[in-house]
Amino acid sequence: MGRIQLKQVKKSFGEVTVIPPLDLEINDGEFVVFVGPSGCGKSTLLRLIAGLEDVSGGVIEIDGSDATSIPPAKRGLAMVFQSYALYPHMTVRKNIAFPLRMAKISTEEQEKRISNAAEVLNLTPYLDRRPGQLSGGQRQRVAIGRAIVREPAAFLFDEPLSNLDAALRVGMRLEISELHKRLKTTMIYVTHDQVEAMTMADKIVVLQAGVIEQVGSPLELYHTPRNLFVAGFIGSPKMNLIGGAEAEKHNAHTIGVRPEHIEVSDHEGPWRGTVGVSEHLGSDTFFHINGTGLADALTVRASGEVGLNRGDTIFLTPQADKIHRFDQQGLRIG
Amino acid sequence: MATQHSRSAARLMMAPAVILLLGWMLVPLTMTLFFSFKKYLPLRGDSLGNGLDWVGFENYVRFVSASSFWPSVMTTLLIVGGVLVITVVLGIFLAILLDQPMWGQGIVRILVIAPFFVMPTVSALVWKNLFMDPGNGFLAHVYRFFGATPVEWLSQASLQSIIMIVSWQWLPFATLILLTAIQSLDSEQLEAAEMDGAPIPSRFIYIVLPHLARAITIVILIQTIFLLSIFAEIFVTTGGAFGTRTLTYLIYQRVLESQNVGLGSAGGVYAIILANIVAIFLMRIVGKNLDA
Amino acid sequence: MARAVTTQRKTINTIIAWTIGLLIFFPILWIIILSFKAEGDAIKTPIAVLTSGWTLENYGVVQERSDYAKHFFNSVILALGSTILGLIIAVPAAWSMAFVPSKRTKDILLWMLSTKMLPAVGVLYPMYLIFIELGLLDTRIGLVVVLMLINLPIIVWMLYTYFREIPGEILEASRMDGASLREEILYVLTPMAIPGMASTVLLNVILAWNEAFWTLNLTAAKAAPLTAFIASYSSPEGLFYAKLSAASTMAIAPILIMGWFSQKQLVRGLTFGAVK
Numbered sequence: 024m025g026r027i028q029l030k031q032v033k034k035s036f037g038e039v040t041v042i043p044p045l046d047l048e049i050n051d052g053e054f055v056v057f058v059g060p061s062g063c064g065k066s067t068l069l070r071l072i073a074g075l076e077d078v079s080g081g082v083i084e085i086d087g088s089d090a091t092s093i094p095p096a097k098r099g100l101a102m103v104f105q106s107y108a109l110y111p112h113m114t115v116r117k118n119i120a121f122p123l124r125m126a127k128i129s130t131e132e133q134e135k136r137i138s139n140a141a142e143v144l145n146l147t148p149y150l151d152r153r154p155g156q157l158s159g160g161q162r163q164r165v166a167i168g169r170a171i172v173r174e175p176a177a178f179l180f181d182e183p184l185s186n187l188d189a190a191l192r193v194g195m196r197l198e199i200s201e202l203h204k205r206l207k208t209t210m211i212y213v214t215h216d217q218v219e220a221m222t223m224a225d226k227i228v229v230l231q232a233g234v235i236e237q238v239g240s241p242l243e244l245y246h247t248p249r250n251l252f253v254a255g256f257i258g259s260p261k262m263n264l265i266g267g268a269e270a271e272k273h274n275a276h277t278i279g280v281r282p283e284h285i286e287v288s289d290h291e292g293p294w295r296g297t298v299g300v301s302e303h304l305g306s307d308t309f310f311h312i313n314g315t316g317l318a319d320a321l322t323v324r325a326s327g328e329v330g331l332n333r334g335d336t337i338f339l340t341p342q343a344d345k346i347h348r349f350d351q352q353g354l355r356i357g
Numbered sequence: 358m359a360t361q362h363s364r365s366a367a368r369l370m371m372a373p374a375v376i377l378l379l380g381w382m383l384v385p386l387t388m389t390l391f392f393s394f395k396k397y398l399p400l401r402g403d404s405l406g407n408g409l410d411w412v413g414f415e416n417y418v419r420f421v422s423a424s425s426f427w428p429s430v431m432t433t434l435l436i437v438g439g440v441l442v443i444t445v446v447l448g449i450f451l452a453i454l455l456d457q458p459m460w461g462q463g464i465v466r467i468l469v470i471a472p473f474f475v476m477p478t479v480s481a482l483v484w485k486n487l488f489m490d491p492g493n494g495f496l497a498h499v500y501r502f503f504g505a506t507p508v509e510w511l512s513q514a515s516l517q518s519i520i521m522i523v524s525w526q527w528l529p530f531a532t533l534i535l536l537t538a539i540q541s542l543d544s545e546q547l548e549a550a551e552m553d554g555a556p557i558p559s560r561f562i563y564i565v566l567p568h569l570a571r572a573i574t575i576v577i578l579i580q581t582i583f584l585l586s587i588f589a590e591i592f593v594t595t596g597g598a599f600g601t602r603t604l605t606y607l608i609y610q611r612v613l614e615s616q617n618v619g620l621g622s623a624g625g626v627y628a629i630i631l632a633n634i635v636a637i638f639l640m641r642i643v644g645k646n647l648d649a
Numbered sequence: 650m651a652r653a654v655t656t657q658r659k660t661i662n663t664i665i666a667w668t669i670g671l672l673i674f675f676p677i678l679w680i681i682i683l684s685f686k687a688e689g690d691a692i693k694t695p696i697a698v699l700t701s702g703w704t705l706e707n708y709g710v711v712q713e714r715s716d717y718a719k720h721f722f723n724s725v726i727l728a729l730g731s732t733i734l735g736l737i738i739a740v741p742a743a744w745s746m747a748f749v750p751s752k753r754t755k756d757i758l759l760w761m762l763s764t765k766m767l768p769a770v771g772v773l774y775p776m777y778l779i780f781i782e783l784g785l786l787d788t789r790i791g792l793v794v795v796l797m798l799i800n801l802p803i804i805v806w807m808l809y810t811y812f813r814e815i816p817g818e819i820l821e822a823s824r825m826d827g828a829s830l831r832e833e834i835l836y837v838l839t840p841m842a843i844p845g846m847a848s849t850v851l852l853n854v855i856l857a858w859n860e861a862f863w864t865l866n867l868t869a870a871k872a873a874p875l876t877a878f879i880a881s882y883s884s885p886e887g888l889f890y891a892k893l894s895a896a897s898t899m900a901i902a903p904i905l906i907m908g909w910f911s912q913k914q915l916v917r918g919l920t921f922g923a924v925k
Contacts (some may be wrong), residue, residue, distance in 0.1 A: 036721075073825060074360070075821050075824070076360060077360045077361050093826070094360075094362060095821075095824045095825050096824055096825070096826070096827040096829065097827075100825065101825060101826075102821075102825045103821065104818045104821070104822055105818070106816055106818050108816065108818040108819045108820075108821065108822035109819075110819060110820075110822075110837060110841075111841065112626070112840040113842055121823070121826050121828075121836075122825075122826035122827055125823075125826055125827035125828050126827050166735060169822075169826065173826070173827075341752070352811060363748075363749050363830075363920050364749055364751070365831060366745075366749075367744075367745035367746075367748075367749035367751075370741030370742060370744060370745045371741070371745040371746065371757070373738050373741070373742070374738050374741075374761070374801060374805060375742070375757065375761075377738065377798065377801065378761055378764050378798065378801060378802070381764060381798040382764045382767065384775070384779070385772035385775035385776055385779070386767070386771075386772060386775075388772070388773055388774075388775035388778070389772050389774070389775055392774065392775070399679055406780075416913075447675070447800050451669065451778075454662070454665060454666050455666060455670070457662040457666070458658075458659050458662065459659055459662040459663040459666050460659070461663065461664045461665075461667065464670075465666045465667055465670040466670075466912070467909050467912075468670035468671060468673060468674035469669070469670050469673050469674070470908065470909070470912055471673070471674050471677055471680075471905060471908070471909075472673060472674075472676070472677065473908065474855060474859070474904045474905045474907075474908035474909075475677065475859075475901050475903065475905070476858065476859040476861060476875065476876050476879065476900060476901060476904070477859060477861040477876070478865075478876045478877075478880040479680075479879050479900055480676075480879070480900055482879060482893065482897070483676060483680055483893070483894075483897055484676070486889075486891060486893060487676075487679060487680065487893070487894070488676065488679075488684065492692075493692035493890070495679060497696070497697060498694045498695055501694075502694070510917060523674070525673070526675065527856035529673075530919065533912065533915060533916055534916050534919070534920060537916045575687075575920050579919065579920065583738045585768060586769060586770060586862070588770070588861065588862045589861035589863070589865060589876070589880070590887055591796065591860065592865065592880070593880055605768065605770045605890045606734075608770045608771070608773075609770050609773065611776075612770075612774045613773065613774075613866070614774050619883045621773075621774060622774065624773065625768070625770060625771030625772065625773070625774075628768045628771045629767060629768055629771040629772060632766050632767065632768045632771075633763075633766070636766040639757050639766075640762060641762060643759065643762065644755065644759055646730050649809040
């Protein structure tokens with residue numbers, strides 16, 4: 024079981040409030056991602072749940088019982104750290120065994136669980152090596168192994184992929200998702216990378232300055248961002264935000280259109296500009312359009328290869344039903 | 358990593374060290390300060406039990422106005438200054454030399470560092486007898502070999518001799534620290550300067566020296582603190598005679614040899630103030646490093 | 650620099666460096682040589698010294714005449730005792746400062762350092778009185794405590810700089826894994842800090858071994874370590890070069906060897922982590 028509830032949880036360091044009172048509910052078996060720009064308090068929030076920091080107010084409940092003042096060791100949670108935090112003086116086997124040893128679990132049971140975890144994570148050949156002899160991805164797997172064997176109520180991941188190179192990151196992302204499918208244990212995952220959030224989460228919690236901006240499934244956030252911050256943060260490349268007269272036409276203070284929701288043409292369309300930098304990804308092409316008079320630059324996506332060059336005039340048509348409207352306070356209209 | 362629990366554990370675990378050092382600092386210091394305002398001559402029957410006469414700042418005035426005071430300050434400055442110049446200049450040279458590619462680098466390093474591990478009484482005594490003795494000392498033999506008259510080092514050139522002995526002890530310290538600092542210099546910086554057409558002397562002045570600046574400052578400050586209180590080297594060689602009486606040694610003589618505790622304590626307070634002036638600069642540097 | 654150096658330049662470097670190195674080391678070498686010579690030979694010209702016969706007799710005489718072993722034993726007790734005592738007090742303090750830093754940590758560290766800079770002579774008489782009052786004069790226990798106190802700031806500082814290099818996340822991981830504070834220090838921190846602790850011990854043994862103010866002023870016959878024993882050779886009678894050399898060689902040999910092992914850590918310890 025791994026149901027975690029935060030009730031009016033708050034954190035301040037001296038005078039500085041990092042997290043104003045906040046409520047959040049994480050259901051058993053959910054894969055929840057905390058996402059936000061660096062310094063938004065997402066790691067602090069995770070550490071509060073872990074018990075590595077004291078809350079300044081509020082209650083944390085794990086499976087319905089108050090865990091606010093329970094030390095981290097007794098909360099039944101496992102954590103995978105950004106730096107992996109492997110014990111360098113222990114072999115992989117001993118690293119994975121450490122939490123079991125602390126829990127005074129019998130040697131046979133330890134052996135069984137370790138070989139299980141090692142098999143799942145493809146670590147069997149490396150069990151007698153030290154962390155220093157492993158690659159980044161292998162270390163990551165050892166850290167996960169150490170978390171799995173405890174059979175925790177929930178896993179906490181603190182930016183676990185940020186130290187890996189791009190190719191490995193995609194692979195590990197899949198592995199962690201696979202793991203979640205298999206174990207069906209609650210996972211709380213902190214990242215600043217919205218792609219990780221979108222691809223892995225059942226539920227995304229978008230944070231800014233300690234405040235929850237929106238909670239929802241990846242597609243909810245994509246289709247109905249609650250405010251300008253979420254609109255700009257989720258989606259890649261970023262949503263185009265347009266204010267002024269064009270927005271007023273739609274009875275809004277600001278309107279937003281995602282690059283993929285703008286049609287490109289060389290001869291007709293309501294918006295007109297010149298092509299600036301184009302980024303050819305093969306499958307898609309992103310154009311940065313200048314001189315539209317709507318915003319500094321608009322980004323649009325075109326499928327495949329399009330024969331437009333720098334300086335060419337381009338016409339754009341936003342898809343009417345995909346225009347997001349925001350009011351003066353930046354909140355979504357409709 | 359800071360929960361209420363760990364914070365209170367931390368405070369508890371820090372207490373013994375803090376309390377011990379606080380006592381070690383405050384108790385004797387307070388006593389010295391107390392004695393410095395008293396007439397306290399144990400040999401003439403003064404004792405804590407009988408009560409001591411308050412003399413105000415008399416000890417402070419007398420200590421400074423005694424004929425031996427200014428010479429001792431001069432001697433202290435000459436020794437500290439002399440040793441600093443020798444060790445820093447030679448230290449930089451040696452550090453650069455040892456950083457060059459050569460055969461047996463490790464062994465040379467060991468040879469150069471060795472004097473630092475020789476206990477002060479041994480090095481003073483050995484220099485005094487085995488090397489500087491005008492009759493049978495090594496240097497006397499060398500002088501005679503070249504037909505010169507051996508120098509009576511510790512009486513005729515006493516100050517220079519002590520500066521030499523102390524420099525020999527501290528040169529390894531300066532070399533070791535400067536070598537460590539030099540080795541942390543990014544060789545790409547030097548290569549970039551070389552590509553920019555800087556000749557070797559310019560590279561030394563504009564790149565190596567500024568890189569070493571902090572290490573040199575640290576060497577100077579730490580050595581100053583230790584050198585201000587050198588004792589054994591003088592105690593064993595000249596016993597403060599022949600113009601080698603430093604401030605430290607003067608205070609020692611006042612307190613233990615002539616048993617004028619009040620006067621010696623006033624001198625001690627001066628020494629403490631002097632050391633603190635140097636210490637403030639050192640702590641600034643060390644403190645800055647803590648933030649990094 | 651990662652490039653080829655001409656053999657010629659390397660040769661020149663080698664010659665200069667070895668010459669200077671041997672020159673600096675020469676006094677120590679000379680002590681060792683003289684310690685194996687007969688007294689009559691030891692005062693001869695250097696060439697005559699080198700060509701004379703070798704003997705072990707001095708070591709025997711020194712041992713017999715001045716009870717060298719007792720002083721050596723005192724030195725060992727003082728050096729090890731003060732270091733171990735210091736370590737016991739410093740490890741918890743350094744743990745606290747490295748892993749649970751507060752706003753005052755830096756001030757406390759600097760203050761500790763400042764006690765190291767107090768000129769000993771300034772508090773000589775008070776210490777003398779305190780030692781008489783407590784019956785500690787010329788006792789090993791009294792000196793163990795004093796040497797521990799003068800080196801405690803260095804021990805705390807060295808451990809602090811080593812502990813700080815251990816990522817806090819690893820200790821947090823152990824806490825998440827269910828380790829108590831005691832288990833955390835015992836199974837995770839200590840094994841990781843062993844190299845740092847070893848060099849701390851090494852440096853402090855060296856410093857305590859060579860300390861020559863308090864050991865000279867607070868001991869007489871009973872508790873005198875080697876520093877004071879050697880100083881007693883300062884006004885001897887008759888021929889004594891060879892015996893002085895033998896006594897000196899024995900006094901410096903253990904520390905010289907330890908020192909060579911700890912060169913790298915020495916820098917960090919003596920500069921309070923300001924140069925690494």
